[in-house]
Amino acid sequence: MTGKIYGNEFALKTFSSMFKSGRIPHSFLIYGEKGLGKKMLAEYLAASLLCERKTGFSCGECHSCKIAAKKAHPDIIYPEQSGKLNTYSVDSCRKVCADAFIAPNNGDFKVYIFADADNIQLSAQNALLKIVEEPPEHVYFIFTASFRDSFLPTILSRVTCIGASECSRDQCAAALAERGFEDDQIREASEAFGGNIGMCIKYLEDEQLKAITALTKRAVDSIINKDEYSLLTVFSSPELKDRNYSVLFLESLDKVIRDSAVVRYNENVAMTGCYPKGALRLSEQISVKTVEKIHTYLNQAAADIKANVSSVLLMSALCGEIMNS
Numbered sequence: 585m586t587g588k589i590y591g592n593e594f595a596l597k598t599f600s601s602m603f604k605s606g607r608i609p610h611s612f613l614i615y616g617e618k619g620l621g622k623k624m625l626a627e628y629l630a631a632s633l634l635c636e637r638k639t640g641f642s643c644g645e646c647h648s649c650k651i652a653a654k655k656a657h658p659d660i661i662y663p664e665q666s667g668k669l670n671t672y673s674v675d676s677c678r679k680v681c682a683d684a685f686i687a688p689n690n691g692d693f694k695v696y697i698f699a700d701a702d703n704i705q706l707s708a709q710n711a712l713l714k715i716v717e718e719p720p721e722h723v724y725f726i727f728t729a730s731f732r733d734s735f736l737p738t739i740l741s742r743v744t745c746i747g748a749s750e751c752s753r754d755q756c757a758a759a760l761a762e763r764g765f766e767d768d769q770i771r772e773a774s775e776a777f778g779g780n781i782g783m784c785i786k787y788l789e790d791e792q793l794k795a796i797t798a799l800t801k802r803a804v805d806s807i808i809n810k811d812e813y814s815l816l817t818v819f820s821s822p823e824l825k826d827r828n829y830s831v832l833f834l835e836s837l838d839k840v841i842r843d844s845a846v847v848r849y850n851e852n853v854a855m856t857g858c859y860p861k862g863a864l865r866l867s868e869q870i871s872v873k874t875v876e877k878i879h880t881y882l883n884q885a886a887a888d889i890k891a892n893v894s895s896v897l898l899m900s901a902l903c904g905e906i907m908n909s
């Protein structure tokens with residue numbers, strides 16, 4: 585185990601009832617937003633499968649659990665990722681197919697963890713299809729990804745999908761305190777990212793995310809106040825001359841905009857953006873139609889910037905479009 589798992593009761597319950605029934609599927613997909621602990625769940629499941637005490641969970645004390653916690657278990661295998669997008673290629677997946685037929689090193693099983701598999705190539709998925717459908721008795725596959733849609737329907741029909749979920753605020757606060765963060769830091773992070781422990785930690789450790797969050801909040805407030813000048817000031821911030829930075833900002837703003845569409849139907853929904861309070865206020869002010877328009881503009885702008893259109897020109901045009909929508 586790499587640490588204590590907070591929240592994710594549904595996933596843990598599912599694991600435990602599988603072990604109790606003795607019917608454990610051989611292929612899993614653990615999915616959900618960034619920061620919800622999908623990889624931890626995958627590693628916990630792998631360690632539980634290999635635990636020498638065979639009690640259905642990782643005891644943390646046997647030799648197998650100890651080396652699993654150090655990420656040094658020879659039977660927990662992380663297939664090779666390559667390229668700019670850190671993707672799983674056909675070659676990498678073919679190697680897995682060949683390796684899977686070789687008996688385990690230490691324990692009874694081999695577990696392949698394809699973490700962050702959203703970018704897995706379609707051809708690579710096809711290469712895995714057969715083995716995922718009928719793996720050797722000693723083999724388990726665990727994929728983790730933000731979106732289920734990243735996979736072909738043929739893969740999805742062969743894996744057991746388990747959603748990772750947000751923690752309660754208290755669980756999140758406890759996890760952050762355990763990492764040594766102070767109360768006011770915890771409050772600030774949790775205001776932006778609720779019970780998403782991974783994103784809260786990232787917020788507290790990553791200056792860029794903190795700055796983008798601040799910029800997003802200012803943009804949302806400007807839209808709420810119908811203050812075009814203030815929105816223009818945000819959109820002409822010097823940081824946004826950087827392409828990557830401006831794409832991250834547009835994506836962050838888009839999440840809050842989308843939250844505002846969802847929250848009007850269900851106040852208790854877990855929001856994905858960094859400004860839940862803003863999303864709620866926005867939902868009281870603008871129509872779903874306007875939300876859709878802004879969402880389209882933001883998406884288009886992000887796509888244009890990725891395609892090398894100057895972000896400076898684009899941002900000021902975008903500001904007008906948002907205000908007139």
Ligand SMILES: [Zn+2]
Pocket residue numbers: 634635636637641642643644645646647648649650
């Ligand atoms: Zn153990």
